[in-house]
Amino acid sequence: MKTRIIITIIFVSLGLIIAAVPENTTKPYKLTANELLDEVKSGTQFVHPDQVADMVVQQDPTLQLIDIRSKEEFEKYSLPGAINVPLNDLLSDEWKPYLNQDIYLNVLYSNGTTRANEAWMITRQLGYKNNYVLQGGLNYWVETVLNPEKPGMTSPDDEFAKYNYRKAASNALGGGGAIEQKQDVKPAKLPPIKKGNKKKMVQGGCS
Amino acid sequence: MEKEMRKKKSRSYINPYIGGILLGLTVLLANYISGRGVGASGAMKSTIVAAVESIAPKHADDAMFYKEYSESHAGNPLNSWLVYQMLGVLVGGFLSGILARRMTWKVEHSPKITSRTRLIFALLGGVLFGFGSQLGRGCTSGSALSGMAVLSLGGFISMMAIFGTAFALAYFVRKLWI
Amino acid sequence: MGPLIVNDIISSNTNLFLAFFIGIAFGFVLESSGFSSSRKLVGVFYGYDTVVLKVFFTGAITAMIGLLFFSLFGWIDLTYIYINPTYLWSTIIGGVIMGAGFILGGFCPGTSVCAAAIGKIDAIIFVVGIFIGIFIFTEGYPIWKPLYMAEFMGNLKINTFFNISSGTLVMLVIFAAAVMFWIGEWAEKKFKAPKY
Numbered sequence: 001m002k003t004r005i006i007i008t009i010i011f012v013s014l015g016l017i018i019a020a021v022p023e024n025t026t027k028p029y030k031l032t033a034n035e036l037l038d039e040v041k042s043g044t045q046f047v048h049p050d051q052v053a054d055m056v057v058q059q060d061p062t063l064q065l066i067d068i069r070s071k072e073e074f075e076k077y078s079l080p081g082a083i084n085v086p087l088n089d090l091l092s093d094e095w096k097p098y099l100n101q102d103i104y105l106n107v108l109y110s111n112g113t114t115r116a117n118e119a120w121m122i123t124r125q126l127g128y129k130n131n132y133v134l135q136g137g138l139n140y141w142v143e144t145v146l147n148p149e150k151p152g153m154t155s156p157d158d159e160f161a162k163y164n165y166r167k168a169a170s171n172a173l174g175g176g177g178a179i180e181q182k183q184d185v186k187p188a189k190l191p192p193i194k195k196g197n198k199k200k201m202v203q204g205g206c207s
Numbered sequence: 208m209e210k211e212m213r214k215k216k217s218r219s220y221i222n223p224y225i226g227g228i229l230l231g232l233t234v235l236l237a238n239y240i241s242g243r244g245v246g247a248s249g250a251m252k253s254t255i256v257a258a259v260e261s262i263a264p265k266h267a268d269d270a271m272f273y274k275e276y277s278e279s280h281a282g283n284p285l286n287s288w289l290v291y292q293m294l295g296v297l298v299g300g301f302l303s304g305i306l307a308r309r310m311t312w313k314v315e316h317s318p319k320i321t322s323r324t325r326l327i328f329a330l331l332g333g334v335l336f337g338f339g340s341q342l343g344r345g346c347t348s349g350s351a352l353s354g355m356a357v358l359s360l361g362g363f364i365s366m367m368a369i370f371g372t373a374f375a376l377a378y379f380v381r382k383l384w385i
Numbered sequence: 386m387g388p389l390i391v392n393d394i395i396s397s398n399t400n401l402f403l404a405f406f407i408g409i410a411f412g413f414v415l416e417s418s419g420f421s422s423s424r425k426l427v428g429v430f431y432g433y434d435t436v437v438l439k440v441f442f443t444g445a446i447t448a449m450i451g452l453l454f455f456s457l458f459g460w461i462d463l464t465y466i467y468i469n470p471t472y473l474w475s476t477i478i479g480g481v482i483m484g485a486g487f488i489l490g491g492f493c494p495g496t497s498v499c500a501a502a503i504g505k506i507d508a509i510i511f512v513v514g515i516f517i518g519i520f521i522f523t524e525g526y527p528i529w530k531p532l533y534m535a536e537f538m539g540n541l542k543i544n545t546f547f548n549i550s551s552g553t554l555v556m557l558v559i560f561a562a563a564v565m566f567w568i569g570e571w572a573e574k575k576f577k578a579p580k581y
Contacts, residue, residue: 004570007224008563011446015556018453023550058275061472061537103539223436226418227443233410234444235451239460240395240403242388243467244448245411247494248515255519272526288404295408296495297502302409303416304503312504315423315491315581329423329507332490333497333514334521335482340494341522342529343479345469347493348411350476352441354469355558356448358551360543361471368480370429373488377430380488384427385579 036124045120046135047107050162053145053169055105056080064104068119069111079109079141087115090122100128109134109141146170219307234356241288244353248340250293253284260284289349319382328383343368387461412499421500423491423507424581430488432576435569442562449555473536490514 039045055063056079065082067074074084085095087110099106100123108131110116116133123131134141143149148166151159220226234244256276260267267273276284284290304310316325340346343365345354351369354362386392390400418440419425428434455461487493492500492511500508522529544554 003222003224004566007228007443008566011450011559012563014450014454015552015559018450018457019550019552019556021457021552023456023552054278059534061534101539103537103541220419220436221417223418223439224443226414226436227440228447229414230411230418230440230444231447231451233407233414234448235455236410237404237407238448238452238466239387239455240389240407241400242391242465245407245495247498248519251494251512251515252519252523255516255523259523270524270526271530272523286401288401291401291404292408292411293498295405295410296412296415296498297408298405299409299412299414300416300421300499300502301412303413303499304421307417309416309421310503312506314506316507317424317579325507326510329490329492329510330514330517332486332488332492333511333516334518335486335514336490336492336494336511337486337515337518337520338522339479339482339484339486339518340515341479341519342475342533343483344472344475346483346495347441347487348495350469350480352445352448355445356452357463357466357468358449358542358544358554359469359471360538360541360546361469361476363543364471364473364476365480365483368477369484369487369493372481372484373427374430374484376485376488377427381431383489384424384491385431385433 036121039124040121045117045124045131045133046113047132048135049141049144050166050169052079052107052134052141053166057169062103062105064098064106066098066106066108067110068108068116073111077138079138082109085119087119090119099123099131100126102130104130106131107134108132110137111139112137219309230352231356234353237292237353238356243288244349244356245292246289246345246349246353247293247296248337248346249349250287250289251337252341253287253290256284317382317384325383328380386459387455388465391462391465411495412502415496415499416503420496421503421505421508422581423500423505424579426493426496427488427491428578429569432572433578435573438565438569442565446555446559446562449558453551453555468540468542471538471541472534473538475533475535478532486518 052063052065056065063081065079067078067082067084068087068090069084070086070088071084074082074086078084083098085098089095090099108116108119110119113133113136116137120131120133136144145166148163148170151163221229237243237245256267256273259270259273260277267277280287314322314325316322336346340350343350344361345351345365347366347369351362351366355366356362389395390397395403415421419436420440425434426437429437452461452463452466456463483493490497490511492508494512494515497508497511497515501512526533542551544551547554
């Protein structure tokens with residue numbers, strides 16, 4: 001009984017203090033030119049097509065594909081679930097909530113990597129997080145995921161595994177080619193998601 | 208006599224508010240060191256995954272859950288933060304039990320039901336809790352307590368759903384307890 | 386500056402090693418607060434023993450205030466703390482199922498392990514049940530997956546959701562807890578505890 005009153009008094013006063021002081025918003029995050037150069041050099045912004053294909057197949061709700069090509073190109077062909085944010089309109093207010101957010105993993109793509117990379121650098125300079133670039137762009141996507149090249153006979157096992165995996169993904173994503181069965185091969189381990197931050201992210205919760 | 212019994216009881220368990228503060232400090236420490244809260248059901252899931260992987264490796268390769276799990280978790284599932292933490296919980300509970308002389312083999316139940324009934328309901332409750340903890344991404348410790356500590360919306364919803372449901376059902380199963 | 390693991394102050398092996406000691410503290414606190422007794426735990430739902438309410442909320446509030454003060458003093462960078470993601474429907478339905486499990490089984494996973502550690506047979510059976518429940522989930526995963534993934538809201542904080550500062554939110558939680566503690570102690574006087 002007495003403890004409750006002491007506890008209540010302590011907590012309420014601490015609560016009032018914490019409500020009254022301004023939140024410690026660690027400096028609005030903007031990169032210096034050097035930091036940006038470091039990130040560009042280390043290429044941490046790139047996500048491998050296998051990783052993206054896997055997320056698309058698994059219908060991972062955290063993935064948001066962003067097509068930064070023009071509207072015409074987007075209508076002709078786009079990846080499943082992608083939204084179109086043409087590079088020219090990148091800074092319009094309409095797209096800001098998509099680019100500056102901390103819910104989804106945005107993967108920007110263009111035909112090659114150049115335009116997507118430009119878009120990424122702009123968002124990065126603005127201090128936005130969670131934006132990544134599809135490695136190699138759509139061209140490489142088609143090459144690796146939709147029409148994977150069959151490895152040579154002498155290739156190591158995991159090359160075959162990767163190939164079979166991509167074939168399967170390609171099937172799920174509407175590419176050509178049947179899956180070749182090879183019983184004793186495990187699906188290839190996918191490269192882990194590369195986070196743009198130098199610090200590692202913590203895993204947590206009960207997952 | 209009754210006063211003496213109450214005195215004895217209050218000595219054997221620590222004051223709940225002090226216990227709460229210590230619990231909060233533990234969660235705080237976990238966040239400070241590892242950037243995450245405490246948990247329980249996650250360790251049991253790792254155990255299940257490890258068991259399936261070693262008993263039926265083929266099944267673990269085929270079934271969706273284990274496949275996705277091994278893709279997102281590298282290495283042995285048992286070599287995880289929560290598993291070590293859970294081993295610590297076993298040791299911690301054991302130490303506290305020894306120090307307070309509470310170590311006994313017993314089935315705790317209301318005098319209105321038999322031990323057998325109690326065990327059947329314990330099993331049923333465990334099955335529900337195990338399933339729910341996976342669907343809800345964590346149990347009372349991992350989702351509700353740790354989630355609330357970091358002000359996660361999910362943590363608050365989880366807490367309200369768990370305690371709300373238990374409270375709503377309490378009347379119907381009162382024979383089990385009082 | 387924390388979290389230590391993120392800032393490479395400790396290695397990942399040290400992190401696992403420390404997890405064991407955090408676990409010991411966790412288990413010790415749970416057991417010594419009386420969480421190894423199922424009839425004491427469920428007492429909160431009948432009003433005769435509200436130790437769960439007191440320990441749980443005091444714990445959550447202590448951790449909340451602690452994190453905010455640590456951040457204020459620059460001891461911890463809250464942007465690197467794991468925020469549990471919110472998937473609305475699975476959280477609600479999972480929570481409802483867990484609530485039913487709680488009132489039928491009398492434990493939750495953490496407390497059941499504690500109780501099993503001091504020899505409660507019902508707790509050991511409860512742990513067995515948890516394993517079965519998890520196994521049902523993992524085996525039937527394709528069936529539950531749509532529900533499991535539905536209505537993803539991100540790693541959303543409740544204060545962002547209500548658009549207030551985290552300090553204000555914690556203050557409101559403290560007020561709510563103070564009222565609940567008061568009601569809890571009133572209930573303990575009103576409903577007589579059975580002998581257990």
